[in-house]
Amino acid sequence: MSLAGKLAQERRARLAAERLLDMKQAELSAANRKLGLHAMALTKRIGETQAEVETVRDENEKVKSDLTLANAKIEVAERRLWHSIQTIQDGFAFFDDQSRLIGANAAYLSVFDGVEDVAPGITYSRILEILTSEGLVDIGSDSAADWQARMLTRWAQPHPEPVVIKLWNGHYFKLIDQRGNGGDVVSLGLNITASVRHEAELKAARERAEAANRAKSAFLANMSHEIRTPMNGIVGMTELMSETPLDEEQRLYLNTIRNSGEALLVIINDVLDYSKIEADKLILHPEQFDFERCILEVAMLLQPSVRDKGLSLLVDYDLFLPTLFVGDPGRVRQVLTNLVGNAVKFTSEGHVLIRVTGVPNPDANICDIHVAIEDTGIGIEADKIRHIFGEFNQVEDERNRQFEGTGLGLAITKRLIALMGGSVWVESEFGQGSCFGFRITLPTVEGPQPTPPDLADCPRHVVVVEDLAVNRAILSKQLGRLGSQVTVCASGGEALAVVDDSVDLLLCDHDLPDMDGLELATTLKDRGWADLPVVVMSANPGVIHANPARHLIEGVLQKPIPRAELYSRLMALGRTPQEQDTIAVRAGEQHQEPDKTGKNQRLMRVLAAEDNRTNQLILEKMVKDLNIELRFAGNGIEAVQEHRDFDPDLIFMDISMPNMDGKQATAEIRRREIGTKRHVPIVALTAHAMVGDDQGILSAGLDHYLTKPLQKMKIHQMILDNQPEEALSVIAEDAEPD
Numbered sequence: 149m150s151l152a153g154k155l156a157q158e159r160r161a162r163l164a165a166e167r168l169l170d171m172k173q174a175e176l177s178a179a180n181r182k183l184g185l186h187a188m189a190l191t192k193r194i195g196e197t198q199a200e201v202e203t204v205r206d207e208n209e210k211v212k213s214d215l216t217l218a219n220a221k222i223e224v225a226e227r228r229l230w231h232s233i234q235t236i237q238d239g240f241a242f243f244d245d246q247s248r249l250i251g252a253n254a255a256y257l258s259v260f261d262g263v264e265d266v267a268p269g270i271t272y273s274r275i276l277e278i279l280t281s282e283g284l285v286d287i288g289s290d291s292a293a294d295w296q297a298r299m300l301t302r303w304a305q306p307h308p309e310p311v312v313i314k315l316w317n318g319h320y321f322k323l324i325d326q327r328g329n330g331g332d333v334v335s336l337g338l339n340i341t342a343s344v345r346h347e348a349e350l351k352a353a354r355e356r357a358e359a360a361n362r363a364k365s366a367f368l369a370n371m372s373h374e375i376r377t378p379m380n381g382i383v384g385m386t387e388l389m390s391e392t393p394l395d396e397e398q399r400l401y402l403n404t405i406r407n408s409g410e411a412l413l414v415i416i417n418d419v420l421d422y423s424k425i426e427a428d429k430l431i432l433h434p435e436q437f438d439f440e441r442c443i444l445e446v447a448m449l450l451q452p453s454v455r456d457k458g459l460s461l462l463v464d465y466d467l468f469l470p471t472l473f474v475g476d477p478g479r480v481r482q483v484l485t486n487l488v489g490n491a492v493k494f495t496s497e498g499h500v501l502i503r504v505t506g507v508p509n510p511d512a513n514i515c516d517i518h519v520a521i522e523d524t525g526i527g528i529e530a531d532k533i534r535h536i537f538g539e540f541n542q543v544e545d546e547r548n549r550q551f552e553g554t555g556l557g558l559a560i561t562k563r564l565i566a567l568m569g570g571s572v573w574v575e576s577e578f579g580q581g582s583c584f585g586f587r588i589t590l591p592t593v594e595g596p597q598p599t600p601p602d603l604a605d606c607p608r609h610v611v612v613v614e615d616l617a618v619n620r621a622i623l624s625k626q627l628g629r630l631g632s633q634v635t636v637c638a639s640g641g642e643a644l645a646v647v648d649d650s651v652d653l654l655l656c657d658h659d660l661p662d663m664d665g666l667e668l669a670t671t672l673k674d675r676g677w678a679d680l681p682v683v684v685m686s687a688n689p690g691v692i693h694a695n696p697a698r699h700l701i702e703g704v705l706q707k708p709i710p711r712a713e714l715y716s717r718l719m720a721l722g723r724t725p726q727e728q729d730t731i732a733v734r735a736g737e738q739h740q741e742p743d744k745t746g747k748n749q750r751l752m753r754v755l756a757a758e759d760n761r762t763n764q765l766i767l768e769k770m771v772k773d774l775n776i777e778l779r780f781a782g783n784g785i786e787a788v789q790e791h792r793d794f795d796p797d798l799i800f801m802d803i804s805m806p807n808m809d810g811k812q813a814t815a816e817i818r819r820r821e822i823g824t825k826r827h828v829p830i831v832a833l834t835a836h837a838m839v840g841d842d843q844g845i846l847s848a849g850l851d852h853y854l855t856k857p858l859q860k861m862k863i864h865q866m867i868l869d870n871q872p873e874e875a876l877s878v879i880a881e882d883a884e885p886d
Contacts, residue, residue, distance in 0.1 A: 245331025784808025
């Protein structure tokens with residue numbers, strides 16, 4: 149090959165090698181770039197990983213620091229808790245689920261002072277054994293085995309009941325154990341020694357207080373008996389002496405003695421009642437009673453004081469309110485007597501009004517009763533009203549220092565009303581009068597209630613003549629509800645001016661400003677109104693009955709007027725005597741005449757067992773006008789003997805008598821009556837008036853209970869109620885019954 153060819157071939161080879169080198173260099177450059185990029189990415193990832201590692205390392209260090217701090221705090225809290233547990237006076241211990249002691253504070257371990265076995269790991273059963281074997285616990289009459297078994301049985305319960313144990317040194321501990329979900333038990337021993345001793349002291353104090361209360365009750369009972377016995381002589385003799393001829397000065401002295409005696413009895417009764425209430429021993433005795441009649445009885449009882457002071461005592465009983473209820477009539481009368489008596493006591497002029505309203509609930513057979521006693525008396529200052537129902541409280545000022553009393557009446561009233569489930573209230577304006585009232589809810593008696601008369605039977609036009617505005621309003625309301633047209637007048641002159649042919653009845657007060665009721669009736673007759681019926685109202689009907697002009701009027705109604713009497717009088721107008729008798733029977737006004745068939749051949753026999761000669765004399769004088777055969781026994785033994793020999797129809801039995809008391813005598817009489825089909829009524833006449841006396845006396849076999857001083861009306865009523873059919877009437881034909 150030529151040189152040129154070789155050179156060309158070499159040049160070609162060199163160019164090819166250069167191209168190949170360039171290509172390899174390009175590939176190597178690309179590979180280097182790719183490797184660089186990969187290295188850069190790897191470096192970045194390594195950096196990120198290193199950062200994450202550093203972060204985790206930092207977090208781990210923080211967690212380790214936090215854990216160390218938390219552990220330190222836990223250790224501090226545990227130390228503080230344990231130190232707190234160690235400082236408390238009560239025992240504290242932990243047991244595991246196998247009943248092994250984990251730990252206990254010093255108070256718990258102090259019980260076992262000197263016993264090395266009591267340490268962590270000891271079982272609960274071993275602790276019980278140590279308590280009994282070392283004499284650390286007072287197990288009483290139980291054996292050690294029985295006591296341990298009872299305590300282990302309690303321990304095994306899921307929720308052990310607390311138990312009190314007594315240690316050898318007289319300390320008392322109350323064990324309270326709480327079992328956890330895993331079976332561990334936390335045991336707490338509370339030292340209740342102070343509480344037990346305090347409770348024992350309270351018990352001893354309560355026993356001393358009860359003993360003192362019993363002594364007080366015995367003292368009050370004895371005081372009641374000792375005071376009432378001579379008071380029976382004073383009041384009884386004054387009542388009997390008042391029926392004898394006396395001059396004006398003697399009657400004044402006698403009335404002073406009687407009023408003083410009755411005032412003393414009121415004070416005694418207030419003190420005794422309050423002592424019963426204070427001891428929570430006053431109980432109610434529910435029975436059927438007529439509420440309206442209770443009010444009228446109280447009004448009649450206070451009528452002498454009302455007349456002496458020149459007042460008017462009025463009753464406004466809601467026309468459509470039931471009257472028959474179930475309750476304690478004695479306590480209801482006591483409340484009414486306290487409130488109405490106070491109203492009369494603190495009223496010198498004007499009137500006292502008893503207003504009764506209510507809301508019956510026929511579905512429940514109950515009735516909400518609202519009673520208000522309004523007066524025109526001295527009133528009460530506003531800042532003193534809140535104290536008026538307090539014990540021994542009276543409004544102290546120059547106007548009422550003349551009024552005496554215990555200051556217990558309103559306090560007793562409030563307690564009695566509360567005992568009945570009601571409430572009492574008062575409204576008053578100083579110098580203008582007061583209004584005391586109470587609300588109670590009473591069951592109504594099953595069956596029909598007294599109903600107003602048929603509207604068709606009432607007078608169509610009635611003229612009411614009454615100078616007292618409140619009484620005019622009451623009568624106008626009552627008559628208006630019955631369908632009558634009512635014209636009211638304040639004087640006799642006004643009545644004479646309005647009377648015409650349309651008037652069917654003139655109802656007038658006896659004491660009018662210009663003339664009395666009989667003078668008005670006389671004037672009407674003189675003016676040609678002879679056929680106009682005139683009915684006179686008066687608080688003292690005896691004055692009218694003694695007046696020669698009595699025949700000019702149709703009748704007399706005593707104030708306060710019972711609704712039944714008013715209805716009876718209205719319905720009887722214009723009827724024949726036979727029809728009037730029928731109406732009187734329906735109104736309960738017919739008098740039962742004694743049997744005169746010839747079967748009554750003997751006197752009623754009454755035996756009085758009484759050791760006090762004064763009381764015998766009083767009782768004998770009280771019944772001297774009755775047709776009875778009276779015999780006395782000086783003690784219980786004589787009473788039993790006279791029961792056999794005298795065969796009495798009624799026995800008045802004193803309770804406190806020598807040799808044999810009234811209860812023992814009654815028990816012996818009742819024993820002798822067994823199998824004889826005879827039961828003689830026995831009435832207790834006693835000076836015992838404390839709570840429980842009546843139950844104790846009646847449970848001994850007596851039938852009735854009357855407290856001294858003896859009251860003639862009650863003695864007569866008891867004899868009348870027990871008069872046998874075969875005996876002559878106890879009321880003489882020529883005598884008037886009391």
